[in-house]
Amino acid sequence: MRERFVIDVGDFSRFNPGPQAPVWWGILGLVVIEATVIMAFIATYFYLRLMAPAWPPEGVEPPPLLLPSISVVLLLGSSMTMQWGSKCIENEQYNRFVVAMFTSVGLACTVLMLRWQQFQELGVPWDEHVYGSIVWTIMGFHFVHLISAAAGTLVVGILGIKRYFNPQQKIGVVVDTLYWNFVSLVWIPLYLVVYWVPRWL
C-alpha cells in the first residue's frame, strides 16, 4: 500500500494561549460542572422553600443586605482587575500584571472577611431549621470557592514575579481568569437567591 505524508505540522507554534489549547476546554468543563452543582443547590433551595409553610421560618428575618451588596461590587471589580492583568501580559507590562493579580487577591480576601461577618448576621444557625442549613451551605460553598480562586491566583501572581508569563506563554493566566470570572460572577445569582428571594417572593 502506498504511504504518503500530506500534512506537515513541524512549523506550528507549540505555544497555545487561547481556546486551541485543550486545557482551556478542560477549565470550561470544570466551570460547567460547578455551574451544575450550583443549579442543584439553587433547585434545592426553591424546593425546600416550596415545601415550607413559611420562608424564612417564623421569627427569622431575611439577612441584612449591606455587606453582600458590597461584595457584589468588589467581586465585579476583581473581575476587572483580572481582565486588566491579561491586557498587561499582552502588552508585556509585567510589573503591572503582578499588581493586577495581587489586587484581585486582595479584593477576594476583603470579600472573604465580609463573608465571615455575613455568616454572623444570618441570624439563624445551620442546625436548627432547614432554612439555615441551605443558606449556610450555599454561602459556605461559595466561600470555599473564593478561597480556591484566590489561592490559585496568588500562585499565578508569584509566577508573574518570577517572570514566567509572556504573550506566548500565558495560558495559565487565561484559564485562571476564566475560573475567577466564574467564581466572582456566580455570586450574583447566589446573592439574589439568598438575600432577595426571601424579600421579594
Next chain:
Amino acid sequence: MSQVTANMPESASSAPSEQATAELNRTWASPAGFFGWFTHVNHRKIGFRFIMTSLVFFVLAGVLALLMRLQLITPENSLMGPELFNQLFTMHGTTMMFFFAVPIMEGLGIYLVPLMIGTRDMCFPRLNAFGYYVYLIAGIVLYLSLFLGMAPAAGWFAYVPLANDMFSPGKGMDIWTTMITFIELSALTAAVELIVTIFKQRAPGMSLDRMPLFVWAILVMSFMIVFAMPTVMVGSILLMLDRTLMTQFFVVASGGEPLLWQHLFWFFGHPEVYIIFVPALGVLSAIITTFTHKRLFGYTAMVLSLVAIGFVSFGLWVHHMFTTGLPHLGLSFFTGASAMIAIPSGVQIFCWIASLWGARIRFATPMLFVLGFFAVFVIGGLTGVMVASIPFDMQVHDTYFVVAHFHYVLIGGAVLPLFGGIYYWYPKATGRLMSERLGRWSFALIFIGLNATFFPMHQLGLEGMPRRVYTYLETMGWGNLNLFISLSAFVLALGFGLTFLNMWMSRSRGTPAGPNPWDADSLEWATDSPPANYNFRHIPVVRSGTPLWDDAIANERQFVSGLRNDRREVLVTTLVDAEPQAVVILPQPTIWPVLLAVAVSIGFIGTIFSPWGFWLGFFLSFWMIVGWLWPRRPWQEN
C-alpha cells in the same frame, strides 16, 4: 487541508529510520518497576487499570450476590442475619453501579478513544491517572468497611430517613456518602477528559460525521456524566452534612424533606442507567459493523438517537418515585417521557436489524453476545414499558418484578455488549485472540444462567415477594422458585468465570492476532497489537467513515509529519471539521497525581471523623496541585 505541500517524501515507510522510531518509543515509554507504576500517565495503562479494577469489583459484587442467593435458597434460612444481608445488597448495588459499570465504560473509553480517533494520548494524562487513584482508594475504603463489619446498609440509593444518623448510626453511611462523592469525582474528571480529547484531538479529516459510533457514544456518556453526577454529589454532600454537622436537610421535624433526597438521587440515578447503557450501544455498533463487514445502516439516525437518549434520560427520574404521592399531572408527564425514550431506542434497534439484514454475518463470540443482547434487552424493555404505567408500577413496586426488570436491562443492555467488547478488543490490547471454544461455552452459560436466574423473579414479584428481605416464610410458597433461582445464579457465575479463565489463558496461549484480526474498519486496528508506546508511528489522515476499508480500496494511506520524536507532542484539530490547528506538548510520567489523590482522600475520610479533616484535605490538595502545575525548567521552549 491547509498544509498540503508538494515537496514531501512520497513514501512514508522509507522515511523514518529505526533510530527515530526507537527514540519515539522511548519518549512515550512508561517507567518500569514498582515505584514507576505510580507515575504512569499513558491512556492505555490507565484505561487498562480502570477495566481490570472494575472487573475485580464485578467479581466481588458477584460473590456478594451469590451469598445472598445462598441465604434465600430455602425459606427461613439462618445462614446470615438481617444486618449482614442489608450490608450485602447495599454493597452489591453500590459496587455494581458505581464501582463496576461506570468505571469500566470509562476505562473502555479511555483505552479505546485515542486509538479510534488517531492520537497518541488523551489531553490531560495526569488527570486521568488522578481519576484512577481516586477510584481505587474509594473502592478499597468501601470494601475495608465491609470486612470490618461497618458497611453501609441502607440500599444503593440510600433513602432518607433510613440513611439519617438516627436510623443508621455508625460510620457505614458516612463511608457511603464520602466514597460516592469520591467516585463521582473520578467519573467527572474522566468525562471532561474524554469530551475534550474527542473534540480537539481527532486525526485530521475525522470530521464529526466520520467519527466511529463508539466515540459518539462515549461523547454522549461523558456529557451525561457532566450534567448528572453533580446532583448526586450535592445530594451526598447534604446527607454528609446532616450526619456530621447536624444540618437538617432531611429531618422532617425541622422543615427538612426526605423526598428532596429522592429527587436529587434519581435526577442522577436515571441518567446513570443510560450512562451505562449508551457506551454499550457504541460497542454493539462497532461489533455489528465489523462482523457484517459493511457500514452501519442509518449512521445519522444512530447519532441523533444517541443524543436524543442522552437528553430524554434527564426527564425520566420521577418514574422511580411513582409511589411517593406526587401530583398526578407530574406523574402523567413522566409516564409520557418514559414511553418516549422507546422512540430513539427503537430507531437504534431497527438500524441494527437493517444492518444485519442480508449481510453475511460472521458468528464469532463477540457477535454472539450482540445477538444475546437483542433477546435479553427486548424482554427488559417490555417489562420497562409495563412498569412505566403507574397502576401496574404501584402493584409491583419494591417486589422482585422490579429486580427482574432492571437486571434484564442492565445485564442485557450493558454487561452482554461489554463482554462482547472484551472478546472483540482483547486482541488489540494483548496481541492474542481469546479462545472461541471457551467463548462460546461462556456465552451459552451466561445466556442460560441469566434467563434462568432472572426470569422466574418476574413470577416471584407478581406473587408479591418483596425485594430486600433476608428471608421468607415457607407458607408463602416461594421456596421452589427461589431454590431454582439460586442454583441458576451459580450457572451464570460459571459463565462469567469461563470468560475470566479465557482472558487469563489466552494471554500466553491465544492465537497471535496481528494488527487487524477481525478485518475491522476503524483506526485502532491500523496499529500494532498491542500498540507501541506511541500508538501510531505517524498520525493518520482520515478520508471516510470507515478509514481502513477505504484506504485498502484506494491502496493509499496518508499521514501527518512534523511531530517531534523527543517529547510528547500531540496534534490538536478543530472541533467540527478536524482541521489541524495546533500542537501541544503533553507531560511526562509523574508522581503528583498519586499525591493529590492521597491528599483528597485524607480530606474526604478525615471529614467522616471531624470537620477539620475537610480543611486539612483542602490545603494539602492545594499544595499538591501547585506542585503538579508548577512549571519545569526550561520555561520557554518551542
